Amino acid sequence: MNVSTAPRTTLPGGGSGVRIGVLVTALLTACFAFQLNASMLSPALKSIEDSLGASSAEVGMTQTAFFTSAALFSLFLPRLGDVLGRRRVLAGMLALMAVGCVVAALATGIPMLFAGRIIQGVSGPVVPLCLIMLRVEVKEPKKYGTLLGVITAVNGGIAGVDSLAGGYLADHHGFQSVFWAMAVVAAVATCLVATLTPESTAQAASRMDWPGVALLVVSVGALLIALNEAGKLAAANWALIAVLLVLAAGAFALFWRTEDRSRHPLVATRHLKQRATWSLLLTTVLTMTGVFAVMNGLIPAFAQDARAGLGMSAEQSAWWTLSPYALAGLAMGPVAGRLAATFGYGRVLRLGLFGSVGSVVLMLLTMHSQSHVLLLVTSLLVGITYAGVANIVLNGLGIVLSPGENPGFLPGLNAGAFNLGAGLSFAALYAVKTALTPADPASAGGYTAGLIAGVVILALAIAASFLIPKPVAAEAQD
Numbered sequence: 138m139n140v141s142t143a144p145r146t147t148l149p150g151g152g153s154g155v156r157i158g159v160l161v162t163a164l165l166t167a168c169f170a171f172q173l174n175a176s177m178l179s180p181a182l183k184s185i186e187d188s189l190g191a192s193s194a195e196v197g198m199t200q201t202a203f204f205t206s207a208a209l210f211s212l213f214l215p216r217l218g219d220v221l222g223r224r225r226v227l228a229g230m231l232a233l234m235a236v237g238c239v240v241a242a243l244a245t246g247i248p249m250l251f252a253g254r255i256i257q258g259v260s261g262p263v264v265p266l267c268l269i270m271l272r273v274e275v276k277e278p279k280k281y282g283t284l285l286g287v288i289t290a291v292n293g294g295i296a297g298v299d300s301l302a303g304g305y306l307a308d309h310h311g312f313q314s315v316f317w318a319m320a321v322v323a324a325v326a327t328c329l330v331a332t333l334t335p336e337s338t339a340q341a342a343s344r345m346d347w348p349g350v351a352l353l354v355v356s357v358g359a360l361l362i363a364l365n366e367a368g369k370l371a372a373a374n375w376a377l378i379a380v381l382l383v384l385a386a387g388a389f390a391l392f393w394r395t396e397d398r399s400r401h402p403l404v405a406t407r408h409l410k411q412r413a414t415w416s417l418l419l420t421t422v423l424t425m426t427g428v429f430a431v432m433n434g435l436i437p438a439f440a441q442d443a444r445a446g447l448g449m450s451a452e453q454s455a456w457w458t459l460s461p462y463a464l465a466g467l468a469m470g471p472v473a474g475r476l477a478a479t480f481g482y483g484r485v486l487r488l489g490l491f492g493s494v495g496s497v498v499l500m501l502l503t504m505h506s507q508s509h510v511l512l513l514v515t516s517l518l519v520g521i522t523y524a525g526v527a528n529i530v531l532n533g534l535g536i537v538l539s540p541g542e543n544p545g546f547l548p549g550l551n552a553g554a555f556n557l558g559a560g561l562s563f564a565a566l567y568a569v570k571t572a573l574t575p576a577d578p579a580s581a582g583g584y585t586a587g588l589i590a591g592v593v594i595l596a597l598a599i600a601a602s603f604l605i606p607k608p609v610a611a612e613a614q615d
Contacts (some may be wrong), residue, residue, distance in 0.1 A: 160274055161284055163329040164267040164487045165233060168291040170326040171263040171283060173299055173319045174203070174234060180304030184312040185250070197246045199254045205361050206258020206557035207476045212357060214360075215269065215545030216403055216550075218337035223273075224330060227266045231327040234260040240321035242313045253277070261556075265548035268536045272544075273337045278611055280532070282478025283471050289532045290470025290525065300455060328425040341542035349395050356388035364560040370571055406548050413538040414547060416604035419530050420486075420552045421603055424560025427594035428493055428523050430499075432462055432516070435587045439504065440512060442499055445581040447507060457513050462520035463502075469525025479529050482537065482608055489526030490599045495591055496522050501588050504581060514554035531555075537611035566590050 144425050178200070185196050210230075218226040241253030267288055275281040306314040363381035366373050395410075396402040406416055439446040440454040449457065476487040496518035503511040535551035548593075569590040574583030 138406050145373070153613060155374070157284070158273060159333050159366055160271065160335075161287065163326075163333040164288055165291065166270060166326040166329050167227060167263050167267055168233060169317070169325045170234060171260045171543065172291055173325065174238070174257050175207075176259060177299045177315055177319060178312075179302035180300055181307035181312040181315045181534045184307040188312055189244070189246055189250065189415060189419070199247065199251050201365050203254040203258045204249055204556060204559070205358065206255045207261030207555050208361055209261070209354050209358050209447060211262040211265065211552035211556070211589055212549050213345075213403060214259075215265050215313040215549040216543065217345060218266055218269070218543075219347055219543065219545040220343065222336045222338050223266055223270050224334050227263065228265060228327055229333075230260050230335065231330060232264075235320050235323035237328060238316045240324055242316035242427065243318065256304060257319075259335070262549055262552050264291075265535065265545075265552050268532065269544055269548060270334060270337065272536055274335070278478040281611070282474040282476075283615055284474070285536070286469075286471040286474025286477075286529050286534045289474070289529045290467045326424045337365055339542065339544050344395070346399050346401050346403040347349070347577070348391060349399060352388050352392035352441065353403065354396060356385045356392055359385040359388065361560055364557070364564050367565060368564040370561070370568055398576065399512070404550070405543065408546065409544065410538055412604060413606050416601060416606075417531070417534050417538060417547070418550060420598055420601040421535075421551055421554040422558040422561065423594055423598035424493075424523075424527055424531065425555055426562045426565060427591045427598055428497070428519070428527075428562070430558045430562035430589045431497060431588060432458070432519055432523070434563060435510070435566060435584055435591075436500065436516065439581065439584045442581075442584075444578045446504075447475050448510065449511065457509055458516045459511055462516045462524060465517045465520030466524025466528070469521045470529050471531040473526040477533060478612055481612055482530055482534055483602065483605055484532040486605070487599060487602050489522050489528075489530060490520030490595060490602060493519060494528055494595045494599070497588055497592050497595065501585060501592070504588075506583065533611075534605065534608065537608040538606070562591075 182200070185191065185199075189196075214226060214230065237256030237259070239253075240256060241250050244253060268285060269286055271288065272281060274282060302326035304316070304317050306318060318540035342518045359381045361386065363378045366378050366381070393406060393560050396404055396406050397408075436458050437454045440449045440458055442448070473485060473489070496515055499518065500512075500515040503515060530552070535548040537545035539545070566587045569584040573586035574580075
């Protein structure tokens with residue numbers, strides 16, 4: 138289903154006449170700014186602990202606050218862009234991101250840092266909004282697919298440079314310098330978006346459904362907090378988790394009822410019932426649950442494990458796993474977008490998912506060899522198949538399957554599904570690892586069990602992907 142948004146100023150051929158190179162430059166800068174907020178701080182967490190006299194758990198909570206905030210704002214800001222104008226909303230998000238960076242840079246304690254990270258989280262739906270704005274201007278499927286891949290690939294990490302730069306700044310100039318660098322990039326992105334991109338809205342969008350927004354945010358927020366708490370495993374407050382799950386279910390039931398009665402619903406329930414919606418969201422959640430904690434938790438931890446793994450330092454682990462993973466995804470993204478528009482989004486998505494399963498299975502078969510080279514090769518393969526193909530196509534499907542009268546709703550929900558899957562991945566795969574870790578500390582059995590669980594969940598994602606309908610208008614017909 139095509140996204141039938143119309144810019145406020147249009148030309149006969151469609152679009153506003155803005156030069157695509159200029160538009161892509163501005164949108165890429167916006168995505169760079171968001172990605173820095175998401176990944177550049179990771180190497181600086183120890184510096185924050187030391188500088189603010191905080192525990193690792195307290196610093197970890199500020200990271201959780203950012204990602205939770207990003208997930209919640211993703212639910213409704215793309216729709217607000219449909220109503221008020223996407224350029225206006227995106228520029229406002231980036232400006233608030235810069236403010237949050239400044240607040241965090243000036244933080245003298247965890248509460249102020251916590252507030253800064255929450256403000257930064259307003260930038261959560263930057264990538265979906267950029268893809269919608271690109272869709273308005275680029276009508277040709279193959280060209281859009283290629284540019285979609287270019288923009289979305291940044292979301293998997295800037296070839297590892299973001300983490301390396303964050304580590305360098307934290308080591309030599311303190312953690313505050315990391316936030317100041319983020320603030321400068323966010324300010325530049327704000328200016329570029331405000332001056333170089335055309336404005337567009339959805340013709341059918343006239344007002345926001347704020348009661349629906351509130352109920353959906355409460356529902357998803359309660360679910361995300363419950364998942365974060367469950368990730369603590371033995372230390373988790375299971376009574377609190379039960380209360381949060383009941384709250385999430387109750388708020389969603391009220392949300393559904395509100396949307397049925399609203400004259401301007403945030404999400405019309407008929408769209409929620411459509412296979413294009415629930416099959417995509419299910420596939421996204423399962424894909425993220427199966428692979429996210431593998432590459433962002435289990436494999437780096439295995440690489441650093443002195444007894445069961447390779448005994449690397451944190452920096453060495455990043456060089457051998459995360460950097461090649463991100464670099465492969467960045468290089469493959471534009472190719473995957475082009476292939477999806479040429480041969481079909483569903484086919485290319487399943488190619489990426491089957492490749493992800495094969496890559497993780499290869500990790501399972503080779504991790505006991507204690508080989509640095511094999512770890513590098515398998516990390517590259519997961520980067521190509523998941524970060525470079527599956528992740529790109531799932532993001533693209535959120536755009537091309539969204540209904541014309543509400544183009545912002547599915548990208549927003551899909552962004553929430555990515556965050557939900559990431560949280561569920563750490564909760565589920567680490568629970569399996571902890572439960573099945575043998576008494577012998579030199580055994581890698583726990584890591585093996587976690588990877589097997591990831592493979593099983595990815596297999597379910599493949600099955601769910603067959604339910605996603607074909608986005609005919611977004612694929613080349615020749």
